[in-house]
Amino acid sequence: MGTDATARGALAPPRDRFATWSRRDAALLLAAVLAVLVAAALVPLTVGKGEIATPPSVVIAHAKAKERPRDDDLKLYDNAIRRIRHGEAYYDFIAEEHRKAAYPLRPGLAVRLPTLAYLDAAMGVEGDGPTPMATGAAIALMLGVLAAWWGRLGAELGAGPQAARLRRMATALLFLGASLGLNRYYFVLHELWAGMLVALALGLHRPEERGGKWIAAWLATALALAIREHVLPFALLLAAYAAWRRAWRECAGWVALVLLFLAGMAVHLHLVARHTLPDDPVGPSWLALRGLGGWLSNVVLSSNLRFLPHWAAGPLVVLMVLGFAGWRSRLGTFCTLLYLGYGLLFMIAGRNDNFYWGAVIAPGMFAGLAFAPMALASLARAARGANRPDPQSFSSS
Numbered sequence: 001m002g003t004d005a006t007a008r009g010a011l012a013p014p015r016d017r018f019a020t021w022s023r024r025d026a027a028l029l030l031a032a033v034l035a036v037l038v039a040a041a042l043v044p045l046t047v048g049k050g051e052i053a054t055p056p057s058v059v060i061a062h063a064k065a066k067e068r069p070r071d072d073d074l075k076l077y078d079n080a081i082r083r084i085r086h087g088e089a090y091y092d093f094i095a096e097e098h099r100k101a102a103y104p105l106r107p108g109l110a111v112r113l114p115t116l117a118y119l120d121a122a123m124g125v126e127g128d129g130p131t132p133m134a135t136g137a138a139i140a141l142m143l144g145v146l147a148a149w150w151g152r153l154g155a156e157l158g159a160g161p162q163a164a165r166l167r168r169m170a171t172a173l174l175f176l177g178a179s180l181g182l183n184r185y186y187f188v189l190h191e192l193w194a195g196m197l198v199a200l201a202l203g204l205h206r207p208e209e210r211g212g213k214w215i216a217a218w219l220a221t222a223l224a225l226a227i228r229e230h231v232l233p234f235a236l237l238l239a240a241y242a243a244w245r246r247a248w249r250e251c252a253g254w255v256a257l258v259l260l261f262l263a264g265m266a267v268h269l270h271l272v273a274r275h276t277l278p279d280d281p282v283g284p285s286w287l288a289l290r291g292l293g294g295w296l297s298n299v300v301l302s303s304n305l306r307f308l309p310h311w312a313a314g315p316l317v318v319l320m321v322l323g324f325a326g327w328r329s330r331l332g333t334f335c336t337l338l339y340l341g342y343g344l345l346f347m348i349a350g351r352n353d354n355f356y357w358g359a360v361i362a363p364g365m366f367a368g369l370a371f372a373p374m375a376l377a378s379l380a381r382a383a384r385g386a387n388r389p390d391p392q393s394f395s396s397s
Contacts, residue, residue, distance in 0.1 A: 015157065015158075015163075015327060015328055015329060016326065016327075016328060016374060016378050017325065017326050017327065017328035017332070017375075017378075018326055018375060018378040018379045018382055019378050019382070021379075021382045022382070023382065023383060023384070023385045025382075026379050026382030026383040027383040029379060030379045030380060030383050033318070033322060033376075033379070036292075036318050037315045037318055037319075039292055040292065040296055040314035040315045040317065040318050041310075041311040041312075041314055041315050042311070043292050043293045043296060043310075043314060044293065044310060045293065045296060045297040045300055045301060045310045045313070045314070046290070046293060046297050046352045046355075047297065047301055047352055047353070047355050070127065070128070072101060072103075073189075074185075074186070074188055074189065075101065076097055076098070076101050076103065077112070077116075077117065077120075077188035077189070077190075078126070078127050078188060079097050079100075080093070080094060080097060080114075080117045081117050081120045081121045081125055081126070081188060082126065083097075084117055084118060084121040085121045085124075085126075090114035090117060090118070091114070091271040091272070091274075091275065092275075094111055094114075094272070094275070095111075095272070095275035095276060095280075098110075098111065098280075099280070102281075103283075104280070104281045104282055104283030105272065105275075105276045105277075105280040105281070106276060106280055106281070106282045106283065107282070107283065108268070108269040108272040108273055108276070109229070109269070110283045111268075111272045112190055112228075113190075113226060113227065113228070113229065113264075113265075113268055114268075115223075115226040115227045116188070116190050116193060116227045116228075119193075119227075120134065120187065120188055123137060125187050125188060128184055128185040128187075131184060131187060134184065134187050135182075135184060138181050138182050138184070138187070138196075139182065141181060141193075141196050141197070141200065142175075142178045142179065142181050142182060142196065144200055145174070145178045145181075145196060145199045145200045145203060145363065145364075146171060146174060146175060146178065147203075148200055148202075148203025148204045149170070149171060149174050149199075149202070149203040149364075149367065150167070150171050150203075151203065151206075152202075152203050152204075152205070152206060152331060153166075153167045153170055153171065153331075153367075154167055155206065155208055155209065156208055156329045156330060156331050156332075157329075166370050166371065166374075169370040170367040170370035170371070171367070173366040173367050173369050173370055174199075174363070174364065174366055174367040176304055176366050177199075177303060177304065177362060177363040177364065177365060177366030177367070178196065178199060178363045178364075178366075179304065180192070180302075180303055180304055180359070180362070180363060181193075181195075181196040181363065189356060189359070190227050190228040191228055191230070191302065191356050191357060191358075191359035191360050192359055193224075193227055193228075194224045194225075194227045194228035194230065194231050194359075194360050195224075195359040195360045195361060195362060195363050196363055197220045197221070197223055197224035197227070197231075198220075198221070198224050198231060198234055198360060198361065198363075198364065199363040199364040200220045201217040201218075201220040201221045201224065201234075202217075202331070202334075202335070202364050204216040204217040204220060205217035205238070207241075207242075207245060207247070207250075207330050208330055212242075212245075212247050212250055214238075214242075214250045214253065215253075217238075218253055218254070218257060221234065221235055221238065221257065222257055222260075222261075225257070225261045226261075226264070228360065229261075229265060230357055230360050231360060232258070232261065233338075233341060233342065233345065234338065234360075235254055235257055235258050235261070236254075236258060237334070237337060237338055237341065238254045239251055239254035239255050239258065241334055241337075242254055284351065286349045286350055286351065286354070287348065287349055288349065288350060288351045288352070289347070289348060290346075290347060290350070290351075290352070291347050292347065294346045294347050294348075294350060295317070295343040295344075295346040295347050296310075296313075296314045296317055297352070297355050297358075298346045298350065298354075298355050298356075298357050298358030299317045299343075299346075299358040299361070299362050299365065300313040300314065300317060300358075301355040301356075301358065302355055302356045302357070302358035302359040302362050303358065303359070303362035303363070303365075303366075305317070305362075316369065317365070319368070319369060319372040319376075320339070320365040320366065320367075320368035320369055320372070321336060321339045321340060321343070321365070321368060322368070322372055322375050322376070323367075323368035323369055323370060323371035323372035323374075323375055324336045324339065324367075324368040324371065325375060326371055326372070326374055326375025326376075326378060326379070327371040327374070327375070332371070335364065335365075335367075335368065338361070339361060339365055339368075342360070342361045346358065
């Protein structure tokens with residue numbers, strides 16, 4: 001980065017990643033960020049069979065959720081829960097329910113894992129009606145997410161007034177993301193619970209502490225994986241991150257979890273195949289290559305950003321990731337890799353009607369907005385060659 005950047009490094013606060021960047025590197029990244037922000041404001045959000053999703057229709061649809069009929073996916077999950085509550089075994093009827101709904105049975109991944117159906121049945125979930133036990137579980141999970149992140153943010157931000165302000169702001173923004181988990185209309189949606197558990201695992205994972213604390217995060221991730229296989233990239237990244245830190249015991253734990261999941265998935269696919277007929281339909285390909293619109297549509301439409309016009313919601317998704325990227329910490333680095341990785345996956349895989357996949361990562365992304373002003377300001381200063389941050393702006397702990 002050059003001697004200029006090296007000299008600035010001695011004065012840079014340890015939490016500002018861009019403070020030590022060279023003018024060239026900062027200018028290149030700033031130009032790229034501005035270009036993506038403009039593109040994010042212009043790219044339309046799509047849902048269903050390519051329809052453009054407009055904020056009024058989305059808001060009305062959710063505001064009147066009790067008045068509208070259940071979505072086809074939710075009807076299928078409702079029927080599965082109802083039949084489990086009446087004593088039937090999941091794999092004895094799920095193929096029949098797919099055929100009734102004209103849903104594909106091939107590949108076997110088109111059939112959801114049974115975990116959430118059994119959990120919802122145990123909690124008395126029935127459609128979008130009152131479910132005290134499920135509501136209590138959702139509230140407890142949201143509070144757990146906020147408490148876990150409050151602890152991890154405090155550990156990684158350190159002391160000082162600016163750190164305290166960022167901690168409060170990040171937690172408040174996280175509440176906006178995690179509050180989606182209280183939407184009882186979607187209590188049967190796998191991504192809703194899996195995404196909240198991923199956010200919980202992120203808060204519970206404490207690699208900065210002596211020896212690392214990861215068992216609680218392992219348990220939360222295991223349950224999320226048992227609910228939705230889309231959590232697998234998260235588990236793989238945790239394993240890779242542990243290996244990079246040479247935390248071999250933790251790495252072995254994450255690898256063991258991935259192997260257990262793959263074994264469970266193999267059993268699931270085998271049981272589905274036993275009830276699949278040669279003339280059962282094959283689902284359309286998930287390799288839709290939707291590009292930037294696919295990433296933004298998934299995150300915006302499956303989060304509380306859906307209440308905003310697309311020209312504002314799209315750029316906010318980009319700023320969430322930039323905020324984490326600008327925060328030089330273990331959590332900032334991990335979240336940057338995590339959300340960019342899922343963003344790339346959403347650009348490549350998933351049809352327009354799979355937008356709800358974004359709920360797997362959306363809750364935790366909101367906290368990144370707390371660090372976006374610091375990241376943008378630091379990039380702009382570095383691009384001008386004027387980045388001379390106050391070394392006391394953060395604790396060096």
